[in-house]
Amino acid sequence: MSQVVVDVVLKPEISDPQGQAVLGALGRLGHTGVRSVRQGKHFVLEVDGEPDEAELRQIAETLLANPVIEDVELHLPARTTD
Amino acid sequence: MRIGVITFPGSLDDVDAARAVRLAGAEPVALWHGDHDLKDVDAVVLPGGFSYGDYLRAGAIAARSPLMADVVAAAHGGLPVLGICNGFQVLCEAGLLPGALTRNSHLHFRNRDQGLLVERADTAWTTSFQQGQQIVVPVKNGEGRYVAADADLDRLEGEGRVVVRYVGGNPNGSSRDIAGVTSADGRVVGLMPHPEHAVEALTGPSVDGLGFFTSVLTAMVAA
Numbered sequence: 475m476s477q478v479v480v481d482v483v484l485k486p487e488i489s490d491p492q493g494q495a496v497l498g499a500l501g502r503l504g505h506t507g508v509r510s511v512r513q514g515k516h517f518v519l520e521v522d523g524e525p526d527e528a529e530l531r532q533i534a535e536t537l538l539a540n541p542v543i544e545d546v547e548l549h550l551p552a553r554t555t556d
Numbered sequence: 557m558r559i560g561v562i563t564f565p566g567s568l569d570d571v572d573a574a575r576a577v578r579l580a581g582a583e584p585v586a587l588w589h590g591d592h593d594l595k596d597v598d599a600v601v602l603p604g605g606f607s608y609g610d611y612l613r614a615g616a617i618a619a620r621s622p623l624m625a626d627v628v629a630a631a632h633g634g635l636p637v638l639g640i641c642n643g644f645q646v647l648c649e650a651g652l653l654p655g656a657l658t659r660n661s662h663l664h665f666r667n668r669d670q671g672l673l674v675e676r677a678d679t680a681w682t683t684s685f686q687q688g689q690q691i692v693v694p695v696k697n698g699e700g701r702y703v704a705a706d707a708d709l710d711r712l713e714g715e716g717r718v719v720v721r722y723v724g725g726n727p728n729g730s731s732r733d734i735a736g737v738t739s740a741d742g743r744v745v746g747l748m749p750h751p752e753h754a755v756e757a758l759t760g761p762s763v764d765g766l767g768f769f770t771s772v773l774t775a776m777v778a779a
Contacts, residue, residue, distance in 0.1 A: 488703055491663050540613055542656040
């Protein structure tokens, strides 16, 4: 079994009101040095055997993310060398 | 005329949609998301609500339900399909309509009577209106902000795919005040406001919403 991580973030051109609300709260807490916050989603998938990158990319791009508004980053485990 | 109304887990307005169908003079047919059975209906309505609790993205899980595969195939064959609010989100997630619906720009759930400008009176769901007519129906959503890439918005506008646009204020920050769009063939329509809540004077701000449901009867006669 191996673990695959998929991060989903809104495309840069799509405004993120949730991230902006977090940024506003940070300002009120005195963290004035934070310039911007973008909120996203983090998925951890446990898969049988060696991960199939093509299949995982399809999962990420057709269900976990909506490619109209979101970008995905697929993080496969480092391949173990024998 | 038989018009199906799909119930997903978390649908809220399926009963109101069925009632609107009946008031328009058609027979509402209850459809279940988990079946592969469109029950030979002449048109389909996807109602509002919070299917699957808006998990993942609003409409995302419902768009992958068994019945939606049949809806997508039938829509490609010309079946009229109307998505209201969550139903619009499902249609976008299913790829039947362009764009996506995201968190309202002000982050508040917005619930009010909403003015709309009808820009297309020739889709399967809007022939009862006049082009340029202003109507009032309720809007109620938290993730109703219509977005798409600028180039895609330009293309949609160029193709006349905007069916209804918000007037008298934009309730959710939707790009270019877009409230509803249609497929290239004008058979599939999605909108965030709720026409099924404006079909009787007792409970609605108007009876303008009835026009969506009477339109499809005309469309089916013509087809």
